[in-house]
Amino acid sequence: MPRVVFAGSAAQRFTGGENEIAVEATTFRRLVLELDRRFPGLGRQVEEGMAIAIDGEIFQDAYATQLKPDSEIVLIPKIGGG
Amino acid sequence: MTVIKRKDELKVVGTRPIRPDGVDKVIGRAAFGADLAMPGMLVGKVKRSPHAHARIRKIDTSRAKALKGVLAVITAADLPNIPSEEAFMGEGPMNFRDLSRNCMARDKVLYEGHALAAVAATSAAIADEAIELIAVDYEVLPHVIDVDEAMAPGAPLLHDDLITAGVEPKPNKPSNVAKRIHFEIGNVDQGFKEADIVVEGRYTTKPVHQAYIEPHACVATVGADSQAMVWTSSQGQFMVRAYCAKLLGIEISNLRVIPAEIGGGFGGKTLVYLEPLALAMARISGRPVKMVMNREEVFRATGPTSGASMEVKIGAKKDGRITAAQALLKYQAGAFPGSPVGPGCMTAFAMYDLKNVRVTGYDVVSNRCKVAAYRAPGAPISSYAVESAMDELAQKLGMDPIALREKNAAREGTKTVYGPMLKNIGYVETLEAAKKHTHYGIKLGPNQGRGVASGYWFNVGGESSAAVHIAEDGTATVVSGNPDIGGSRASMAMQAAEVLGIPIERVRCIVGDTASIGFTFMTGGSRVTFATGLATIQAAEKVVEDLKRRAAMIWDISPEAVDWRDGAAHPAGANAGNFQPLTLKEIAEKAGKTGGPIGAEVSLNAQSPGAGFATHVCDVEVDPETGYVTVLRYTAVQDVGRAIHPSYVEGQIQGGVAQGVGWALNEEYVYDSKGRLENPGFLDYRIPVASDLPMIDAVMVEVPNPSHPYGARGVGEVPIVPPMAAVANAVRAATGIRMTQLPMSPPNLRAALRKAK
Numbered sequence: 001m002p003r004v005v006f007a008g009s010a011a012q013r014f015t016g017g018e019n020e021i022a023v024e025a026t027t028f029r030r031l032v033l034e035l036d037r038r039f040p041g042l043g044r045q046v047e048e049g050m051a052i053a054i055d056g057e058i059f060q061d062a063y064a065t066q067l068k069p070d071s072e073i074v075l076i077p078k079i080g081g082g
Numbered sequence: 083m084t085v086i087k088r089k090d091e092l093k094v095v096g097t098r099p100i101r102p103d104g105v106d107k108v109i110g111r112a113a114f115g116a117d118l119a120m121p122g123m124l125v126g127k128v129k130r131s132p133h134a135h136a137r138i139r140k141i142d143t144s145r146a147k148a149l150k151g152v153l154a155v156i157t158a159a160d161l162p163n164i165p166s167e168e169a170f171m172g173e174g175p176m177n178f179r180d181l182s183r184n185c186m187a188r189d190k191v192l193y194e195g196h197a198l199a200a201v202a203a204t205s206a207a208i209a210d211e212a213i214e215l216i217a218v219d220y221e222v223l224p225h226v227i228d229v230d231e232a233m234a235p236g237a238p239l240l241h242d243d244l245i246t247a248g249v250e251p252k253p254n255k256p257s258n259v260a261k262r263i264h265f266e267i268g269n270v271d272q273g274f275k276e277a278d279i280v281v282e283g284r285y286t287t288k289p290v291h292q293a294y295i296e297p298h299a300c301v302a303t304v305g306a307d308s309q310a311m312v313w314t315s316s317q318g319q320f321m322v323r324a325y326c327a328k329l330l331g332i333e334i335s336n337l338r339v340i341p342a343e344i345g346g347g348f349g350g351k352t353l354v355y356l357e358p359l360a361l362a363m364a365r366i367s368g369r370p371v372k373m374v375m376n377r378e379e380v381f382r383a384t385g386p387t388s389g390a391s392m393e394v395k396i397g398a399k400k401d402g403r404i405t406a407a408q409a410l411l412k413y414q415a416g417a418f419p420g421s422p423v424g425p426g427c428m429t430a431f432a433m434y435d436l437k438n439v440r441v442t443g444y445d446v447v448s449n450r451c452k453v454a455a456y457r458a459p460g461a462p463i464s465s466y467a468v469e470s471a472m473d474e475l476a477q478k479l480g481m482d483p484i485a486l487r488e489k490n491a492a493r494e495g496t497k498t499v500y501g502p503m504l505k506n507i508g509y510v511e512t513l514e515a516a517k518k519h520t521h522y523g524i525k526l527g528p529n530q531g532r533g534v535a536s537g538y539w540f541n542v543g544g545e546s547s548a549a550v551h552i553a554e555d556g557t558a559t560v561v562s563g564n565p566d567i568g569g570s571r572a573s574m575a576m577q578a579a580e581v582l583g584i585p586i587e588r589v590r591c592i593v594g595d596t597a598s599i600g601f602t603f604m605t606g607g608s609r610v611t612f613a614t615g616l617a618t619i620q621a622a623e624k625v626v627e628d629l630k631r632r633a634a635m636i637w638d639i640s641p642e643a644v645d646w647r648d649g650a651a652h653p654a655g656a657n658a659g660n661f662q663p664l665t666l667k668e669i670a671e672k673a674g675k676t677g678g679p680i681g682a683e684v685s686l687n688a689q690s691p692g693a694g695f696a697t698h699v700c701d702v703e704v705d706p707e708t709g710y711v712t713v714l715r716y717t718a719v720q721d722v723g724r725a726i727h728p729s730y731v732e733g734q735i736q737g738g739v740a741q742g743v744g745w746a747l748n749e750e751y752v753y754d755s756k757g758r759l760e761n762p763g764f765l766d767y768r769i770p771v772a773s774d775l776p777m778i779d780a781v782m783v784e785v786p787n788p789s790h791p792y793g794a795r796g797v798g799e800v801p802i803v804p805p806m807a808a809v810a811n812a813v814r815a816a817t818g819i820r821m822t823q824l825p826m827s828p829p830n831l832r833a834a835l836r837k838a839k
Contacts (some may be wrong), residue, residue, distance in 0.1 A: 007501030008427075009248050009264040048168065053502030056495070057690035057789075060544060065689070074501030077263075077424050079540045081607020081799055082292075082349025082455035 002071040004031070011050065011075045014042035023073075028052060029063035031073065051078045086786045086793045089724070094580040095792045098729045102571055102590065103343075112343040115299030115315030116374045123301065124153055126360050126373035127209040129199035129216050130383060131191035134225035134449040134757025135238060138189060138198060138218065145215040146201055151208035154363035154371070155216070157199045158188035161362060162331050180418035182329050184452050185358050191220070192240055192417035193450050194758045195382025197355075202363040202371045225449040225757040229391050229414045232258040232448040240417060240447045260419030261445040263427050265499045273406025273438030277397025281474040285467035287806070287824045288750035289389040289414060291381060292456050293741070293769045296345025298384060299374040302360035310364070312357050313340045317347040317565055318604030322357055323596045329358045330365075337361075340595040341565045348741070349455030352604055355384060381762035385454025386751065388413040388421045392467040402481050402489040407431050408440040411464055416452035421445045422460030425540070428500040429803070430464035432538040433509060433695065434490045439499040449757050455606060457738060458539040458799035462745065462806060466824065469535035469807030473814060483534040483811070484517045487697070492538075508721030508785030509536070509695035515783050516697045521717040529704050530714065531815025536697045537803025541796030542607035543688030543789075547600030548617035550578055550625050551681035556667030558582060560591040560621075561683075562614055563602020568798050569730035570610045574618045576726055577792065581622035583649035584666055600685040608796025611726055612787070613688035615794055624682035632676035633664045692787030692795035696720040698739070700808040704816045709832030711747055711813060717779040718804075723787040723795030735780035735801040742805025744770045750825050768827075 001022040006012050012019060021038070025031040031052075036043025046052070051060040053074040059065050060078060067073065089096060106112040143155045164182040182188075187198040199216050203209040224238040231237060237258055246253050248262040274280060300314035310332060316322050319339040327334045344351065356373040364371045375384070393410040409430050413421035423443035431439050476483040491510050497503045516522060516534070526532060549561040560574045571591040579589045602614065626646045633651030634641040643658035644651050650663040673680050701715040718735045725731040748768040752760045761767045786793025806824060814820050819834050 005501050007265060007267075007499075009262065013248065013250065056503040056505035058502065058540065058542075059689045060542070060687075062687060062689055072503075076500050076502065077428070079425060079428075079542050079607070080352075080455060080459065081539075081542050081609065081796075082352070082457040082459045 001069060002067045002073055004035070005072060005074045007074050007076060010077055011042065011045065014039040014045060026067055027063065028059065028065040028067065031067060046075060049078050050075050084788055084791050086788060087791055092580060092792065094576045094586050095726050096728065098727060099572065099576070099586045101569065103566065114296050114345050115342045118301045118313045118342070120301060120303065120370040123370040123372050124202040124204060124367060125206045125209045126200055126202045126363055126371045127213050128197045128359065128379070129213045131187065131194060131196040131198055133191055133220055133222050134194050135223040136191050136220040137223060138187065138191060139221055140219040141199055142217040143199060146212040149208065149212050149215060151204040152201055152212045153367035153369060154202040155199065155212065156359065156362050156366070158186045161186055161329065163188065164329060178328050181325060181353070184418060185329065185355060195379065195451065196417070197383065200359045200363060202367055227448050227450055227753055227757055229389060229412045229446050229448060232446050233412065233444065240449065244447065258447045259444050260415060260447055263424055263443040265427055266440045267497070267499050268438030270406045270408055270438045270440040274397045277405045278400045279475065279478050280395065280397040281471050281478060282393070282395035283471055283474065283822055285392045285394065285470060285822045287390045287463050287466060289386040289450065290745050290749040291386040291767065292348035292350035294346030294348060294350055297375040297377060297380045298355055300357050300360050301370055301372045302357065302364040303370040304361065304365045308336050310337045310361055311340065312337070312361060313342055314357055315342045315344045315351065317344070317351040317567065317606050319565065319596050320563065320601050321352060321604050322354055325354045326358050326361055330361055338595060338597045341593050344565050344567055347567050348457050349459060349606060350385060352455050352606055353385060377764065378762040381767065382759055383451055385416065385452055387456035387459065388415065388453050388463060390414065390463045392464065394467045394471040396471050396475055398475055398479065400479065402479055402486050404434060404436055404490045406438040407436055409464060409468065411441070411443040412446055413443065413460065413463065414450065414453065415445050415447050416450050417447060418452045419445055419447060421453055422455065424460065426460030426464040429461040429538050430468050432498050433487070433492055433536045435492050435496040436490070441499055457741065457802040461537065461539055461803045462742060465537050465803045466806040466810065469804065470810050470820065473533065473807070473811040474820065484513055487536055488513050504693060506785065506788055507693055507695060508783050511783045511785055512695055512697040512719040512721055515719045515781055516699050516717065519699065519717050519781065521699055521715055521779065524715070526701065529706060529816055531702055531812045531817070533700045533808045533811025533815060534697065535804035535807035535811060536695065537800050539608065539694045539800040539803060541612065541691040541694050542609045543613045543691040544603040544607070544609055545601055545687050546614040546617045547602045547683065547685040548574065548614055548621050549599060549681060549683035550618065550621040552625060552666065552670050554670055554673065556588070556665065556670040558584065558589045560589060560618055561594040561599050562591055562618070563594055563599045564605045564610045564614050565593055567605050568734055569727060570605070570614065572730065573611045573615060573726045577615050577618050578622045581619055581626060582666065583647060600683060608694065608798045609691065611794050612691050612790055612796055615726070616688050616790060617684045617686050619791060620686065621682045621684040624684065625680060628680055628682065629666065629669050632669050635676050636664060636672060637661050690789040692723055692789055694721060694796055694800035696800045696804055698804040698808040700812045702809060702812040702816055704813060704831065706835060709828040709830070709835055711826060711831065713743060713776055715776055717781060718801055719781040719783060720797065720801060721785050722782045722797045723790065724784050724793030725782055726792060726794055728782065731782060731797050732780040734798045736778040738801025739778045739805050740770050740775055742802045743775060743809060746806040746809035746824060746826060748825050748827050
């Protein structure tokens with residue numbers, strides 16, 4: 001099962017301080033739905049203000065992105081620029 | 083996984099064609115924000131607060147409205163009262179209530195220059211007179227500007243309802259701290275216990291402006307059928323459309339935004355200021371309204387980046403291996419929440435492979451303009467503190483500063499404090515190139531010093547659209563959804579030409595308005611060459627497939643039997659038939675017979691953009707009498723993925739360095755005791771000019787980005803990350819004085835030199 005890491009305080013405030021969990025999901029969208037089920041409000045937070053790094057590559061707003069069973073997924077703040 | 087083309091396979095990418103828009107910009111023929119004139123056009127002006135913080139008791143616009151020639155006067159009462167609603171539409175989190183109140187104050191003014199009314203009149207003189215006739219009754223309130231003072235107990239509060247987010251338990255009282263951010267990995271306290279040497283310091287930076295040459299400007303019209311148009315200079319026509327529609331309650335389909343040429347943005351044109359006001363007054367008056375800021379307004383009322391107060395501590399073993407690092411970052415957000423402290427925290431130590439790291443950031447409001455993005459938002463500030471501390475560490479260890487960085491450098495698979503591991507990065511390569519550069523071996527004279535610093539920026543991808551159209555003569559037009567700030571018309575045209583197999587001279591790129599190309603996220607985040615480049619490549623590939631299909635139709639063979647190379651269709655092999663190649667021009671001439679016009683548009687959301695790293699080496703000479711710093715040599719090494727147009731990439735690197743040197747040496751906002759800005763012009767706000775700088779040697783290290791077929795990665799932001807520390811470290815080497823406050827202007831450095839004597 002993919003592992004989800006909550007690295008910063010933005011996500012951890014929804015998880016009660018838990019910083020890593022395993023989630024049954026094969027796509028980014030399923031991951032978001034599952035996170036929201038387990039930690040109400042986190043799904044919306046991820047949708048609106050966060051990006052994900054899958055095995056080191058950063059994805060933003062990409063429902064269809066595939067997750068591998070051994071993927072490490074890190075939730076990070078969404079990144080803009082200047 | 084994208085297959086990256088080898089360099090020897092590329093004919094256009096990597097060459098240096100002449101900039102297509104260069105001459106028009108140089109001779110003033112390009113049409114910028116202020117250059118549009120329309121029949122019956124009115125002139126719009128803004129009434130601004132003279133106070134840093136005040137309650138608005140009453141605004142009386144009756145005399146202004148009565149003035150002959152005035153056709154519209156607005157205050158916040160004429161605009162929708164937008165509720166608090168957060169969205170990520172620009173270059174960072176955005177609250178539409180705050181954006182609305184930044185464009186037009188409601189109840190309170192929060193900084194000197196805050197807009198509180200606007201007029202549209204038949205001439206600039208009448209508009210100016212009308213502004214003076216607007217009477218405002220203020221209750222002046224105590225103000226606070228400095229970030230540490232704004233966080234102190236008892237500081238004047240800007241917002242009665244601002245409760246610090248990210249703190250448990252949730253505070254029960256408001257403060258000026260909008261948000262606390264925290265990242266931590268490993269065991270930091272244990273790491274410091276294991277250190278042989280610990281360095282720590284407190285660093286401060288001043289807010290600095292993006293200092294784009296072109297002030298904000300727009301023209302707005304609203305037709306009788308409610309169709310509105312805005313012509314404006316911005317970093318994103320779709321951003322202007324979204325923000326204006328939201329702030330004014332306009333349906334998006336009723337608003338068309340046409341991108342004017344842009345005279346610099348650097349992140350500062352990722353917000354709206356004038357556009358909603360011009361639209362509102364065009365709606366009232368039924369006439370086009372033009373609004374143009376003067377330089378003073380740009381300084382007083384548009385976002386600079388944050389000033390900051392920071393504490394950094396790094397511990398290491400005697401061999402240079404870092405055992406622990408921590409940083410406390412406090413960033414000014416300006417009048418509304420939203421400083422770039424988040425990316426400041428995330429980038430601070432990203433250059434290093436560290437096991438024990440703790441970074442805490444605070445987003446703090448104070449009575450100055452709301453900050454806007456500025457090139458690698460947040461990263462140059464934290465990097466100044468961290469890279470200065472790294473220099474201190476190298477000194478204490480007696481190590482070469484590049485060797486110390488090599489010892490701790492982030493490499494493939496390094497885990498960052500913000501979570502992900504880094505992939506396909508070229509940081510070590512920048513260190514190696516800097517060390518080998520002749521600059522690093524040049525002997526220095528008296529009062530001279532050399533500084534080294536590194537920097538990191540994520541780079542971003544995101545939503546982009548591009549279209550490729552083939553004309554009847556076989557030339558091609560690319561329509562891009564991004565305003566061209568850093569040369570993207572050339573890089574889009576080059577990427578299309580590469581796919582089509584035709585010379586760059588036969589491809590032109592234009593920037594489409596919001597009605598003529600699909601949604602495209604702003605020009606920013608170093609994303610355009612990568613993300614919109616991908617859209618362009620894919621659109622051109624679709625065109626090539628169509629051209630092959632049409633050639634097959636002309637030859638009456640299967641499309642699978644057609645190859646495309648060198649701008650022409652060829653039979654794929656002997657079995658396909660014996661045909662002379664059909665050039666793009668020849669196929670285009672028969673477009674009507676083979677299915678109609680030839681073209682394709684692609685919209686995508688580009689992912690995995692590939693991070694950027696840089697290492698800079700700076701030599702300075704310090705005049706011990708005056709404190710004046712001369713930059714003698716500057717070498718900026720950067721992993722650029724692969725340069726599409728090397729001259730543009732070098733220009734981005736040189737531009738970033740120039741802005742960083744200004745940030746380091748001169749630029750600052752100077753306020754009087756009442757919170758009024760005293761230097762709102764380029765005479766007193768000193769940005770570097772060509773004569774202040776040596777030729778900046780831009781060294782491109784090419785570690786191709788596997789997410790792009792030509793290996794491109796963003797290049798526009800990371801070059802501004804290292805310069806402040808590189809200059810500060812050089813000043814330290816020249817004088818023995820660690821300058822922990824920016825800017826290192828002659829008065830500040832002279833005072834430090836005298837104190838040290």
